[in-house]
Amino acid sequence: MEVLDIARWQFGITTVYHFLMVPLTIGLSLLVAGMQTAWHRTGNPKYLAMTKFWGKLMLINFAMGVVTGIVQEFQFGMSWSEYSRFVGDVFGSLLAIEGLVAFFVESTFLGLWIFGWSRLSRRVHLACIWAASLATVASAYFILSANSWMQHPVGATLGPNGRPQLRSIGDLLTNSTVLAAFPHTMFGALAVAAALLVGVSVWHLARRKGTDTPVWRASVKLGGWVGVIAFAGVALTGDLQSKLMFEQQPMKMAAAEALCHTEKPAGFSIFAVGDVTRADCESVKSVTVPALLSFLANSDLNSEVKGVEDLVKIYKAKYGENYPNDPRMGSFAGKPIEYVPNLPVTYWGFRLMIGFGALAALASAAALWLTRRGRLPKGRWFVWAALGGIATPFLANSFGWIFTEMGRQPFVVVPNPSGVDGVWMYTAQAVSAISTTEALISLISLTTLYGVLAVVEFFLLRRYAMAGVAGVMPPKPEEPDEGENKKSDDVLAFAY
């Protein structure tokens, strides 16, 4: 393997892994902030128990999200130094802003929230969880702006040194791509948290033990509604995104549809039989909904959608047939450029994303129906389905990212078809001049550590989820004697 392949595997593995933690952190921290607000306003102990229980699961996961995020910021410089030199002026600024205005707030106020129980006034303590969770949202916005710039570079011009130069930070932050990707990602994050609420609560309700039924009932309601609404949001914003993608990265969408030849009107492929790996597509038999793709692309049932073959001709004419004959390009020097992304990955990635998202919504809706008006869920199958449902939005998110990132190959910065001349970069050009050994050591050690930590996190989440409210709220201590009163007050409300 070459450094390029290893660095790509590392980026893919670390990013998908990081993005298992992040949506849960974002979604759960917002819901926990909401639960604590409910407790603050009503004083109902049910909401306090919810805050503590779901807050604990959030924290177990938060730690992993934070530490794996550092790797993300560093590996641009470590493994992708040519990319970093090329885009630092534009891309780097978003990362720096993310750190300065989001990470500082997030980490500081989370620390205040964790340790501030009964040390801060209730109002201030509540403000801390809101500050921390809104900072995670802001952080998502900045990093998605950076990613959207790679998908659709705006607000930059080619500078005298041959590298993009930032022209307008406002354009970066209002890139049409991020305006669609941000709500899509946020709804995706809420779907993840919602599925966890539904799955764990249904499991507890079905056991019909203990005194915490109101806690689980309120959790399943909240999770169910958030899940259903999040799916609607994901679908609407996803439609918005795909329309933009047809315009900004037509090859990605053509690949996602295994649409080989330009069609007018074009049908939407639901399911393909045969070999989608070959760009000629002659072997693919696809079950399609007539004209739907035309509608998705252009809101017009009769419009033309360009297929892979025609797009390849256009890309070759615009960006050349071969990679530059530069020794830095390694084995790619002078080779023809493959403009079609990996078809099975994009085609199936797109479908798995939508499919798992729909399953998650189905589980939420079913949970709402089966627990309506005080009913308790019956039947082991439903408990298993709800527990399995926890995984579905995670899978949908992962496949969504794999689709959107693999779909932009061979570019790391995709050319903007409607402007910004010269601002694009091939992935093969972006990699660092490090040795294969260094790259391999890094890939193996990070993957191994991530693997071990995944097991630990799963074990802890499962343990705390099963233990329920009692696991996070110690039973009230015996009333202390008068004399000891002061001393017991001294004990920290929370300590590691």
Place this chain on the structure above:
Amino acid sequence: MELATIWFVLIALLWFGYLFLEGFDFGVGMLLHVLGRDDTERRVMVNTIGPVWDGNEVWMIVAVGATFAAFPSWYASLLSGAFLPVLVILLALIGRGVAFEYRGKVDSARWRRNWDRVILLGSWLPPLGWGLVLTATVVGLPLNARGDLVGGPIALLRWETLLGALAVAGFSLVHGAVFTALKTEGEIRDCARRLALQVGPFALLPLAGLLGFSLLGGAIVLTLGALALWRLSIGREGQAFALLGGLAAAAIATLFGSLYPDVLPSTLDTAFSLTVANASASPYTLTVMTWVAGFGTPAVLAYQAWTYWVFRQRIGTRHIPAVHTP
């Protein structure tokens, strides 16, 4: 002053903030087993930094992020050139961050013992690594015309960079001991003070040696170090802590001052050196960043200071609640 120079100074300040703040929480981790003889004492140690270590770590994230934005070539050459040390730092920080959160989540001696080992490694390796990497950016690396390291990872190992590793680790150790003395009560506090006084002079020696090239810098560091230990010996832990902050500031100022106007010199040919002028981002990017930093930095300082105020109470074994896990 030019914007690029301002950003050079700001990045130096961010590294100071990092070494000053995370320096002490590394030190607490390094001394976990020395000062914490049983689990309750170790919990006292961990809880002195519990609410703040994550916020401290962000200083590093922002220092590196600001380098990416303000000096893309510096960021790219340093992180790819120092690939393996940076990887070790990352692996250590991943384990450490998770360990703090997870060590008390299961009530088992073996579970805690394993996470304590992770904290120990995670607290020693990053200061050693950053000492090496930051010294490497000062003394330079064999960079070719494209800004890439020539000669593989071995090229990083020079006596200066190794001394730098020891310097940052030694400083963190003393700083952590002084912080423990400042934040705890009872026996841990006495132990921490004794340890800082005994080990301090030796642990600060590599730092003084590293700054040997600058008489002024070296002298200031030695003086502040001696003052800090003196104040500590008469029980003024807060002053000792602040003086160590001054020491870190003097060290960073000396190192970055000697680096300027380079940001990462090439030891092959000075023509390949990355400088404030040739490695910086465009004026517009620097302007945007300056606005963000102008509003953001005072806010960060304010709310982080408030955090330290909220958790100003000294803690001891009697403050640690009973273990409660499912």
